[in-house]
Amino acid sequence: MDILVIGSGGREHAICWALSKSKRQPKLICAPGNAGIAELAECVDLKVEDISGIVKWAKEHKPNLVVIGPEIPLCLGLADELIKEGFQVFGPTKDGAQLEGSKDFTKKLLLDNDIPTAKSGTFNDFEKALAYVRTQGAPIVIKADGLAAGKGVTVCENIQQAESALEEAMKKKVFGDAGAKVVIEEFLEGEEASILAFVDGETVVPMVSAQDHKRIFDGDKGPNTGGMGAYSPAPVVTDKLNEEIMRKIFVPTLEALKKMGIVYKGVLYLGLMITKDAPKVIEYNCRFGDPETQVVLPRLKTDFVNVCMAVAQGKLSHLKIEWDEQPTACVVMASEGYPGSYPKGKVITGLMEAQMKKNALVFHSGTVLKDRQVVTAGGRVLCVTGLGSNIKEALQNAYAAVGVIRFEGAQFRKDIGWRALKS
Secondary structure, eight states, X not given: OEEEEEEOSHHHHHHHHHHHTOTTOOEEEEEEOOTTGGGTSEEOOOOTTOHHHHHHHHHHHOOSEEEEOSHHHHHXXXXXXXXXXXXXEESOOHHHHHHHHOHHHHHHHHHHTTOOBOOEEEEXXXXXXXXXHHHHOSSEEEEESSOOTTOOEEEESSHHHHHHHHIIIIISOTTGGGGSSEEEEEOOOSEEEEEXXXXXXXXXXXXXXXXXXXXXXXXXXXXXXXXXXXXXXXTTXXXXXXXXXXXXXXXXXXXXXXXXXXXXXXXXEEEEEEOSSOEEEEEEESSOOTTTHHHHGGGBOSOHHHHHHHHHHTOGGGOOOOBOSSOEEEEEEEOTTTTSOOOOOOBOBOHHHHHTSTTEXXXXXXXXXXTTEEEXXXXXXXXXXXXXXXXXXXXXXXXXXHTTOBOTTOBOOSOTTHHHHHO
């Protein structure tokens, strides 16, 4: 069977890797892919936002399944267009993707359905937003309403930072149109965790838990990024908590979507704050997380092609999904200057040596092949995953592989998994 994967990051490399292990031996095509994905799939030069171009390619080549990785094509309605043409699609339609595409849509859904979340206000007027911040006090969280590549959230420790964040989003438009409207939330204290689930419109099957590190520097300092590392499982997510999350969040979310006439198929990602009172929703994503995918999919024992087909066909309840008990951890290697501006074209060495390390996987995030050399092409360049009998061993294996990879200006956190090691 032929499977088309949409995307070019570490998430899509992990998706292609998991699909390639299937007993069905699928032929993989990835649009546009990267240097690592090219070792597993035929890469075609189509941008993820080129909806008409992707649909045209699909009509010509007739893949048996399309797996959509990033949020942008989902929010632009790629799944809708492909389904209209009769294709099997893993990924929600545009109306379901609003869960990630609009923070305001999400807050309304949460509040209307009594799903636990932070107290908030939504504003498209700068002065009113400013007045609200000054009334609420700090710490406080400012979120751009639309898509901002994982960087549209600012945790403000004082009023001055909050005012600056509002000015950046609403006046300077650093997030473009995404920041024209903002959601301002109370600051929640606790521990963050990510729970992803497979959803086929009727059935929710949670995956193993994960926890990622958003801040660029050790000690959770510095600006937010798309994610600098992750590990699975997250010790904070106990069996009892899993049951509560399923009952109070996943099931009511799916029911709320169904009431709105939305048939949600694909991955539903919960970004949670585990507070002393209850788990509360910080955000939804409408796709696999990055880098959570790189620690979750290596633990999946069930054939991933079968899972994707069951989701697309609404047959998830017929499938038993099993997970490996072995923990995983990953470390993101990023370009100098990320999450700000960064150089490209830096030659990467040591990849073969890293891949040969025991219990290590190297997923490419921002790479291209140039003159037969793998070079940097993004802010987050590589995601190196380690497996082990416990989190500590998984981290040791990840860092051992990171230690042999070189490119000019490489930066990575040295403290991934510190919360798990403490517990």
